[in-house]
Every structure is written in C-alpha cells, then in structure tokens.
Amino acid sequence: LCSLAVERGAAGLVAGPRGAGKTTALGALLWELPAATRAVVVEETPELPTDALGDAGRDVQPLRVGTDDDDALSPTEAVRAALRLGEGSLVVGEVRGEEARALYEAMRVGAAADAVLGTIHGTDAASVRERVVSDLGVSESSFAATDFVLTLGPDRRLDGFEEVVTAGGGSDTTGDDTRFAPLFDRGDASGRGDDAGAATPTGRVDRGESALVAGLARPSESYADVRTALETRAERFRDLAADGRVGVDAAGVTSASAADAHPTARGDREC
Numbered sequence: 001l002c003s004l005a006v007e008r009g010a011a012g013l014v015a016g017p018r019g020a021g022k023t024t025a026l027g028a029l030l031w032e033l034p035a036a037t038r039a040v041v042v043e044e045t046p047e048l049p050t051d052a053l054g055d056a057g058r059d060v061q062p063l064r065v066g067t068d069d070d071d072a073l074s075p076t077e078a079v080r081a082a083l084r085l086g087e088g089s090l091v092v093g094e095v096r097g098e099e100a101r102a103l104y105e106a107m108r109v110g111a112a113a114d115a116v117l118g119t120i121h122g123t124d125a126a127s128v129r130e131r132v133v134s135d136l137g138v139s140e141s142s143f144a145a146t147d148f149v150l151t152l153g154p155d156r157r158l159d160g161f162e163e164v165v166t167a168g169g170g171s172d173t174t175g176d177d178t179r180f181a182p183l184f185d186r187g188d189a190s191g192r193g194d195d196a197g198a199a200t201p202t203g204r205v206d207r208g209e210s211a212l213v214a215g216l217a218r219p220s221e222s223y224a225d226v227r228t229a230l231e232t233r234a235e236r237f238r239d240l241a242a243d244g245r246v247g248v249d250a251a252g253v254t255s256a257s258a259a260d261a262h263p264t265a266r267g268d269r270e271c
Helices: 002-007 022-030 050-055 075-084 099-109 125-135 211-216 223-242 255-259
Strands: 011-016 039-043 060-064 089-092 116-121 148-152 158-166 178-186 199-201
Touching: 002 011, 002 022, 002 148, 002 211, 002 223, 011 022, 011 125, 022 116, 022 148, 039 075, 050 060, 060 075, 075 089, 075 099, 089 099, 099 116, 116 125, 125 148, 125 158, 125 178, 158 211, 211 223
Parallel strands: 011 116, 011 148, 039 060, 039 089, 089 116
Antiparallel strands: 148 158, 158 178, 178 199
C-alpha cells in the first residue's frame, strides 16, 4: 500500500522516535516514485539516497539547506524553490520548523503535483498532528492534506500505518474534524521468528472503507480495481523476497509493472 500511495502521488509522513529508521524508510519509498517523475529532495544533512537514485537514471534534484551559512537556502526558501520548479515530487528530509507552513499550504492547494513525503518525530498520527498544528503553526485544514502517517517503533519496525480522514469518513476536511483510521497495526510481538510483531491489517481496506485506497483510484478504476492492484504488487514483492532480490537490486521492478492492466502495489497484507 505504501508503494502504490507513493507511486500515485499521495502525501505521507514517516514518523517515529530518534533512531527508529525514519530516513531509511523514506529512502526506500523514494524508489517507488515513477521513474519519469522528478523528485526535489530538501535536506540539511545529506542522508537520503539521491546519488544512488541518480545513478539509476532517476531525475533527482537535491537542495541542501542550512541555518548558519549565509549562502545556504533556509528550509522555507528551499521548499518554495522546489515548488516553483513545477510538477514533480517534493521530499523533505525532516519536517521540523517554519518550512512546515509553506509545505502544508502547498499541499492544501495542490501546488505539488506528485507525492509529498517527509519524516517527523512522533509516536503516532495524533502526536504528529499535535506537533505540526500546535508546535509548527500549520492550520488544521492544511494538515488534513496529509494522506497517511507511517509510524516506526524504537526497534525500527512498523508501529502503525494510519490514514487521515474526517469525522464523516471522507478525505476532505475544513477544520477540527480530522481523525485517523489505522490500516495496519503492530502484530503480536510475543511470537517467534521474523513474523513476531509484524504489520497486521486492520481489515479496513478489505471492507472497502479506506479513504486512502479510494483516493488512489484513477478515473477509470473502481475501489475493487485498486484492491486488485494491491494484491498483484504484494505477490510481486513476495516473489522478489523469495529470490533474494532486496534493496536497490529490486528497485524499479514493481514500478516497471505499470504497463500491466493495473499498476501494482503492496497489498493489504504488507504495508
């Protein structure tokens, strides 16, 4: 689901405490952007795999920011410069200051044509909203432009994957009716082996209730079509893992399947 959401232009944040692997997860998601999509990456300290993406033929434009260097762009200036470049994806290495207002206002009015991604400190979607709205000064209606929050735990594993919805269940909001619906929770950690504590679907996607999944449908697609796409990509990821193709070795393989009847993405059983 993360893969399809990024491929089709969703706005999402990767949250967690320090050392949870937020930047690593965000770097992995960048490989899910369509190969033809330009990605502008705003970072103070270079950590995301912009060089590897460029070596693979992706259109990546890193923008380095600083707070002490008079010649460096401020984070806000960098975000605005990225938006002026036009269509493409916007990636902010860490959302933590005044740039958040420019970023979220752009998201609210649709200034970024493709995926908008970033990392932020937080323990779940509610704490992320509190930080963005109360601490960083972003309006509630602007925060509602967020499609999903993926939260990692201190052990660098998924703690939760939540979509942003309204009190009425939709994806549009104008005020204080923003709420969160979990699509994946952390499973039972008391088991043995690699599956202990693995991401477990809540059933919301299967029941046809996910605003995120509904929003990923193209004009000619139904919710069921997106579900089919999710299952197809889930199977492809399982095949890649079984073949030992992980990391950069598998990058672009799933996106290349976009020529299929339905572009594939990770299924409801794998976030």
